[in-house]
Amino acid sequence: MSPAVPERLLRELGRTEGGAEALGLLVRDQHTRRLVLLRALLEAAAAAPASVCPPGALDRLRRDWALLEAAERADRDAVRTVLLYPLAGPWAQRCLHGLTAAAPTPGLAADLAHFSALAAAAAIRARLPFTGRLTAHGGLLALPTLGALRTRPGPPAPVGIALAEGLVTLRQKGATPVVVRMEDGGARSGDPRWLPVRTLPAVRAGAAPVPLDDIDRYRAAGSGLERQGPRADTSLDDTEHTAWAASWSGLESQLRVGGAHRPAEAVALLRCLVPLAPPPGSGSDGGSAAHCSGTRREAFGAVLSSRPTTPAHFAATLVHELQHTKLAALSALTPLHHEGTAARYFAPWRPDPRPFDGLLQGAYAHLGLADYWQRFALGAQRVSHRDPAWAEHARCQEQVGAVLPALAGSGALTPAGRVLVNEMIAMYHRLADRPPPAGHLARATAYVRTARVIWRQRNGS
Template sequence: MSPAVRLPERLLRELGRTEGGDEALALLVRDQHTRRLVLLRALLDAAAAAPAAVCPPRLLDRLHRDWALLEAAERADRTAVRTVLLYPLAGPWAQRCLHGLTAGEPVPELRADLDHFSALAAAAAIRAGLPFTGRLTAHDGLLVLPALGALRTRPGPPVPVDAALAGGWLTLRQEYAEPVIVRTRDGGARSDDPRWLPVFTLPPLRPGAAPVPLDDLDPYRTAGSGLERHGLSAVTSLDDSERKAWARSWSGVEPLLRVGGPHRLAEAAALLHCVVPLSAPPGSPPTGEGAAHCSGTRREAFGAVLSSQPATAAFFASTLVHELQHTKLAALAALTPLHHEDAAARHFAPWRSDPRPFDGLFQGAYSHLALADYWQRFALGAQRLAHRDLAWAEHARCREQVGAVLPVLAGSGALTSEGRVVVNEMIAVYHRLGDSPPPAGQRARAAAYVRTARVIWRQRNGT
């Protein structure tokens, strides 16, 4: 990938404050998009270099046809095609393909992964409005066209599906079944046929932004993510009532992001391109309205947030604030290294029960600092006592957690000069938050929470 980039210090300082204006965000996005395109090209090169036992000539020929379709679609509508190629969930797929092609021996899932390249190219042509015909392959009873939708096929072995786009209509034919006709307009794909499952989208966060897919179809949305290892629940497929519940929560997110400052809405509009719904974590009541919640991001899926359904719009907004800091800091670290610490898991983090590596500590402190800022702004503007009390409690807990780990970050001798700027700005924000303290009782409870977490952590981890 590209070498480290020297960022202007003013942009580093913005990002260190967990903010970042249009210029800083555009820089991170542009770098991540460049990396994705390089990865896709590396995939094609790896296929050409792979032994015939890994990528037989017929598969390589098909990959070249798919690539040619992508190039033709890009000539027709570059923006539309980039929407598909840069879709967050195409990242895990591309990484998995590259691994399969360079493993040196056959990988069982590689065939299905390479079949998905045809679906990706078809989705790009559909977005670009480029007429085409081709044969696609459904796996596990589903043919997914990324960010558009999926065709339900018969279960069992892979099913060939002939696809043809003409005049804004997509025809999908499989043997022994009536064709499915899908209308493709304005970046969407709709059909009256129940075998077609469109990707549900949430409205844009602000005028001019794109709708945000709530993607419960893409087969790569959690592939290789190790959900359980990171305390996340499994992916889920949504029914109509569940989609409506997500939409209701989403409708209140925009004004609540604004509560955290204009930068919170700006970063969500710039960075969020997909939400992957997770099932409710253990401990959630059947109604799904309890406080139990889990969320996460994936570095290889830039722009995606994985989340169980938040209980309220306020928690939905805070989830985005939290997770998009991980997105932002990971993109910054890819652009320019922030430290040279090793990956040994040995540090206490009040938000986790297990030891964390330095990088995980850095990531957690950064995201919790943004949350402390968000909840403080929420508390200072809240009209209702219950809302104010909740916000102060969340703020106090997050700030106390950050305060417990900032000395470790600041004391590291392995920070780069860029990392030092970021940490110094984090420290400045931490102290600035102390200018408007929460009620004394909230502070005391937060301090007790962190002390107890440290005692339990030491007992559990033997240190």
């Protein structure tokens, strides 16, 4: 058994739950890893040859680091808000990869220059007066967690920045300055060139609002979602933001349908939402049931999603994706298996073979969904709500049941992984004690059976 995670917490997590102690353990470990990653980035830059990290770029990184240290002395929590922001993770990983890669990495200079924007955002949040020079790319200068300045399209352009007396002034050659005020509701300006990070209301009273980040340069780059069609390359307008807010409305009560642990889970883990364009076939307004979402291991606390059409589907999306967040963080904290990376397993939610880790991740997330939709169905007063919930539950439950034997039969599970999988199996059987109506069960069984036949035909197994 891993000394890092007590067995009782593994059992909680195996039920797709997790109280404050379990979630706090995952969050603290991920935060520690982020800070170590940032330090590793600076050390890799110092060790890299001048052809990879020229002296000027290294000097700039060191100045940025000094600004971060000064800001942390002024307000540690404010700086951590920026450094631990989910979308700083993909940026840091890209930089570290570029600095240590055997071959030159396109875009590394721009990635390293982004550290200046990160440090500036931290200093602004810490209310530490400073002056500096940043670089806009593609007509946009993004300040993580705060917003972005629209600049002239074209090649990378310098932007002067200064914080004095609570006002941020952004200057570009040949343009009037843009002044931004730091307020309780965020970074605001009357100048239309400033695009603040939009937010959605807190999941529950007393928690922080949730950024709906359509600005950060690294929000979807390298996520793999680009290959699936949806993109995150445009900003939301007021109408689209209003539609997101409507889908989000009443989220806490919808999450609570799945148990008190669901809103608590969202408060503990969710740090930002990245809006994705609707997937192909969903219509221009995303108003159909077609939907896409995902998480990124390197962006702990972020959920990438197209807009769910109802609060119930928004809640289900968060339940699904936050299970991935928990399991990825748990896997980083303690090994769950020693299986290889070969993609050879059938998963009824995917047309392609999956590696063992992907199978475990998918089963865990679908088990959480099966639990959520069963609770929703049992509590629904209207048939129009109850029947779709039973259908969702039955499909997820049958999908999980189809892959549990492969998980349980693995000889490569660690002791911690065995506890987790055994608890998943126990939860699966507890859910089966309250089966869906026969028609839903029959359709779900046929769905999984058909998926297996098609998978075998397609993959020759």
